[in-house]
Amino acid sequence: MTTPVLEARDVSMVFGGLKALKGVTLTLEEGKIVGLIGPNGAGKTTFFNCLTGLYTPTTGQVLLKGNTLPGDPAKVTDAGVARTFQNIRLFPSMTVLENVLVGRHVRMKQGPLASLFHGPAYHRGEKAARERSRELLEFVGLRGPDDELSRNLPYGDQRRLEIARALATDPAVLLLDEPTAGMNPQETEATQQLIFRIRETGVSVVVIEHDIKFIFGLCDSVSVLVQGELLVEGSPEVVRADPRVVEAYLGKPPEEVELDIEAAKGEQA
């Protein structure tokens, strides 16, 4: 068996008296899309924060390609894990292009002296970064003027821009926290296609989402988190059939959920 690209082992997180995560284990194989679902407050975002070093897990370990990840968001990103935020966190008064260029930061070699004197190396590096950033904007489907301030973009475009910014760090793993929250059905569909295309470029993805249809149509494997505990893990088929999931999270009789999944598969085909 090959080493998984991302592996979280027994991650727990305690805030004061609150156990937000209780020994969560998650494995992401290279080139796969894993879904993370669960009711509000289940600890999904907290889990992402533990993976990216924003929080230091109380216990447990996070490995990228078999190596322990450092507990510092900047170093985690450098190592190859990029993320988006549930509450969009763009740099609101930077332009669209500048936001993506900030994402290029870790991959640019420009030192303080080049920044100061703007020699030929500076111009070469900037040009390459700009080209790559424009490619990514095109890739996520942002074709408007790139000198617009990001705060002026429509909501859906801000989500897309956040994905482009994360991709600019050349990640091996992309963590998406509710990428379709607040989107209309067309935008949601476009986002699904975008995530498939991201996988095609060799990036493995973990997606948090509420929309079951979206998750079951998208993911190779789904983990269900309830009150900080991993309830079920497996292929969409296994998860949708699990009575505990239906009871704890879906809140519908299994037949209806099944219909949802069929519908999702149908749309996708």
Add this chain to the structure above:
Amino acid sequence: MSTVDTTSGKRSALAPFAKPLAAVGGVLAIVAALLPWVTFTLNDGNWPDKSTLQFFDAPFAVTGFRWHLLLLGVLILVAAFAPIPSRGRVVRALGWGVAVVSFINGAYITAKGGGLGAITALDGATAFGSVAGLVAGVLTILAGYGYGITPVGEWKFKPPTPVAYLVLLVSFAGVLLAVAAMLTTGGVGTSNPYAGAIFLSFLGFAGGVLGALSGVGFIRWLSVLSEEHRVFSVIVLAACALLLPFTDAGNEYWMTVAANIGIYAATAIGLNIVVGLAGLLDLGYVAFMGIGALVAANFSGAAAANFGIELPFPVAAVIAAVVAGIFGAIVGSPTLRVRGDYLAIVTLAFGEIFTRSAQNDIGGMTNGSNAIPGIPALSLFGKEFNRELSIGAVKLPAGVLYYILIVLLVAATMAVFANLKFSRIGRAWIAIREDEDAARAMGIRTGQAKILAFLIGATLAGLAGAVFAHKNATVSYESFKFLESITLLAAVILGGMGSIPGAVLGASLLFVLPEKLRDFEEFRLMIFGLALILIMRFRPQGLIPDRHRRAELADEDVGGAPVDEVHAASKEAKA
């Protein structure tokens, strides 16, 4: 948000009258310029600019504030009838210009012993200039609201390079003329009894025109243009500044004032890196300038210096900059742990520690309250910088060489700022300012970046301090107190955070205003404070805002609510 409601309410009521109001306001402003302003000659002499001039007596002999009014009136008429973007803002700004000019002149005549009779009718003479001007101003402001205060015009037009160069050249030449005019209007202090009023009136005029240019979108367009051609801009700006000695301001007094402004402008640009780009509030910044000045003073060979060695100025300046930079990095290191207000307190404490230890000569470097006097003037090829200079037939005033050196210093600082802003590290600073957690999630080592901001800012201040030491011949802790830090911060905020021309303009205003207001004696600082409050009330983003226009200390009502709200919510959730 309640202000929005009232303006839209006013708009609906006034909208049909906007054009007639503006037309009447414009014409009335022109008429006011041609009316007499004072019914009799005041004790201090004739009110300047031909107050006794009668209606239409000599329309072509109109000068000074009356000429400004005439110009504003014509501009109002143009704005009312020409197709321009954001007409409401333009007309309103011009209206304020007319109102302020009229009010200042009228109020001053009244207060200078004229009484109300002086500006209305007395002994058969009539002088309704200021009344007409005030009415014109109010009507025009109302017209502005009638048109509606729409967003500032945005010009997408990108001119070809030669045209852009021409525009920049003409604009910067205009800035030079405006600065020369600002320095020289009303002369110096006591030489003209009406100097203060003339100066304030000029500011009203300049503010009106600047507001109109900003409303129509020209200023923003120009700042984008100058950032695109930043090398050219810095060169042209420096070249324009080097022409100042050849204008009316070319005498020893104004060379000295301009040189001091330059030193503070260079320091303010350094501070702008820390505050404007990286968003770190530094309340003790002037201490770095003090450190630079002390180092240079001690290596200057002055009798009171504490080192026996005399180093050539360039070497001493580099050492001063490096030492200040090291202190910058030390002071910046708490930024790893504290944020926001707490950081401001740490820097405040550092500034205070510096002043107190300098005052008590801790470390034996400062001579305490005896200061380090007698620092020799700089010289080049045997020519001392504080002497006058004659090249062939051209005679330049004393102090011109210092002025030139300082212009070059400011230009260099500007280039450093501009280059850093458009680089990997500059973007990292702005990202940290906008959202520190998101910046870290993008792989930015925020700790290193923040310390670097402090280090570079302090280095620039140290360099400016070294020049300061020689220029002023004395270095005392008195020059580097809390008030100076605050004034520098005010210069940055007033001019517009993150914007270079803003920092220069802010520094000029802050260091010229008190000089100009000497006329008002004990009211000087009060008027100064009032002026600052007014500017911040009506232009919280600063006079020449950066394109990103983010006022750290004043929230701006821009329609980007979703992102900001989400931010606020997420910050609350974390707290």
